[in-house]
Amino acid sequence: MQITEQLRAEILRNVAASLAEDIGTGDLTARLIPADRNARGRVITREAAVLCGTEWFSATFAALEPDSTIVWHAKDGDRIEPGQLLCDVLATARSLLTAERTALNFLQLLSATATTTSAYVEAVAGTKAKIVDTRKTLPGLRLAQKYAVAVGGGTNHRVGLYDGILIKENHIISAGSIAKAVEAARAIAPSNVFIEVEVENLKELREAIDAGVRMVLLDNMSLDEMREAVKLTAGRAELEASGGVGLEGVRAIAEVGVDRISIGRLTKDVHAIDLSLRHTER
Secondary structure, three states, rough: OOHHHHHHHHHHHHHHHOOOOOOHOOHHHHHHHOOOEEEEEEEEEEEOOOOOOHHHHHOOOOOOOOOOEEOOOOOOOOEEEOOOOEEEEEEHHHHHHHHHHHHHHHHHHHHHHHHHHHHHHHOOOOOOEEOOOOOOOOOOOHHHHHHHHHHHHOOOOOOOOOOOEOHHHHHHHHHHHHHHHHHHHHHOOOOOOEEEEEEEOHHHHHHHOOOOEEEEEEEEOOHHOOOOHHHOOOOOEEEEEOOOOOOOOHHHHHHHOOOOOOOOOHHHOOOOOOOEHHHHHH
């Protein structure tokens, strides 16, 4: 996935907010080190993963010390193995100490999201199902985690409430019916915004298809129900399975013939990758 100008601006925002949170009025402990002392840091991984977050890591050091140098030995999307050297960091000892935690936090978190996504993508390989993310992201890191999902081979759903319309049960109740909710959505949706309807049973699926909906979310349906949904739809709409999907069951869902499987666990249940930044004098 390319780093767009929008994402680049978001990286700087993420880094500024995280450094402000950590440093506050100043890094007191770093003052124990002479200001003119230089140091080298080497980042290694202690576990296998898909690397992601190198731009956030680099931007963290650049924010504190523009003249610092980072030499990467792996790039986003690479599979990394325990003990592998990921990068060398050359900076003043103070900058190295102050930036270390924030920089590693980004790298560990985004690598975790990319790694988890990759596992799901591998689990459905050979089927037509795409692994899709959700809005269940860590606050303030929506674009960062969606970037990580893409690095892991997944597909991004809507970014927020502004670039897609997902009509759920409460929207349908308020509108009066699926047909009325879809009609209202079409009246307000810009041409570049998709409309998707969430259904809980086959009756609602028929209503959505009759309303001409081109994307339908099957909410917490059984495998048998999803098979029937695929037959009933017969290619007239794109079907997305959702609801409590785990790695152990995702292959079975993909094999019923749905087009997409959305998984909140990609971004909300994060187990950070174990990385280490070791310091050496230079």
